[in-house]
Structure formats: C-alpha cells, structure tokens
Amino acid sequence: MLGLRLPKHLGISAMQNNSDSSQVGNQSIRHSNKAPYVAAVIAIIVILVISLTLVSRILFKPTAAFRAHVTQIAVESSGSIVVGYNVSNTGKASGSPLCTINAIGSKPAYAGVDEFLVPTSLAPGSALNSTVQISVSNSGAKFITGASIGCS
Numbered sequence: 001m002l003g004l005r006l007p008k009h010l011g012i013s014a015m016q017n018n019s020d021s022s023q024v025g026n027q028s029i030r031h032s033n034k035a036p037y038v039a040a041v042i043a044i045i046v047i048l049v050i051s052l053t054l055v056s057r058i059l060f061k062p063t064a065a066f067r068a069h070v071t072q073i074a075v076e077s078s079g080s081i082v083v084g085y086n087v088s089n090t091g092k093a094s095g096s097p098l099c100t101i102n103a104i105g106s107k108p109a110y111a112g113v114d115e116f117l118v119p120t121s122l123a124p125g126s127a128l129n130s131t132v133q134i135s136v137s138n139s140g141a142k143f144i145t146g147a148s149i150g151c152s
Contacts, residue, residue: 064095064122066151071129073103073147078139080112085149087118088127096121097151103134103144110140118151 072084083101096118103112112134120128136144 062092064089064093064097064124065091066095066097066099066122068097068099068149068151070101070147070149072131073144075141075144076133078141080133080135081141081144081147082131082133083147083149084129084131086127086129087122087149087151089122089124092124094121094123099149099151101132101134101147101149103136103147105136105140105143106145107140107143109138110136110143112136112144 066087067090068085068087070083071086072082074082074084076082081103083103085099085101087097087099089095089097098115098117100113100115105111114132114134116132118128118130122128134147
C-alpha cells in the first residue's frame with residue numbers, strides 16, 4: 001500500500017492501493033468502476049433500438065391492399081363480354097393491382113377468365129371504375145350469368 005501524507009491540520013489521510021477506495025478521516029469511501037459498464041450497456045440499448053426500428057420499417061413497410069367488385073356485364077359479341085369493375089386501394093401505400101375476373105355461364109362449357117394488371121397506380125383511399133373485355137369459351141357470351149373479381 002502506498003501512502004500519501006498530507007498536512008495533519010487538514011485531517012485528511014489519502015491512501016492509494018489496488019482497490020478504488022480512499023480514506024477521509026476515519027471513513028472509507030469506495031469509488032465505483034461501474035461507469036464504463038453503464039456506458040456500454042446504454043450504447044448497446046441505443047444500437048438495439050435503432051436496429052429494431054430499421055428492421056421493422058423494412059419488414060412492416062406499408063403495403064397496398066385492394067377491394068374490388070363487378071359493376072356490370074355486357075355481351076360484346078358471341079365470344080366475348082365486357083365486364084365493368086370497381087377497384088379501391090384500402091392499404092397504406094400506392095400500388096397497381098393485379099386482378100382476375102372469372103365469368104361463369106349457365107353451363108360449365110361457357111366460361112371466361114382473364115388476369116390483368118390495372119394500368120393505373122392507385123393511391124391509398126382512391127378507387128377506379130373501368131372495364132375489361134373477356135373471351136368466353138364456345139361462343140357462349142350470351143350464356144354468362146355472373147362474374148367475380150379478385151385483386152391483389
């Protein structure tokens with residue numbers, strides 16, 4: 001133990017040793033070596049929060065979601081129909097929906113299917129009314145009784 005002598009009239013005797021303690025009068029004061037550890041823990045927490053924020057923005061980025069319905073069906077010719085539809089963006093990002101229309105006839109021989117990309121990007125909350133022409137098998141357009149649409 002190394003001793004450092006100070007004037008006695010101050011009443012202080014400082015000692016330095018391998019532990020972090022000092023002695024003032026008859027009282028021993030311990031100094032904490034925890035400061036570097038606390039700083040490291042805080043730095044790790046900050047890095048984790050920033051990392052989780054970035055990862056959540058990548059994984060949970062806003063997406064477009066679409067709702068659609070058929071508004072009308074009209075015979076164009078013996079082998080095709082025109083289907084009117086409405087598609088709306090119910091999501092939180094803009095996007096161009098990919099839609100599939102299934103036309104159903106009074107007999108299984110009369111049917112039509114078409115998949116198409118809506119040419120307009122829809123902003124969140126917006127909607128589009130449009131039409132698409134669909135070929136019907138066996139020249140059975142006049143036998144089409146209904147149609148359904150799904151967009152994603």
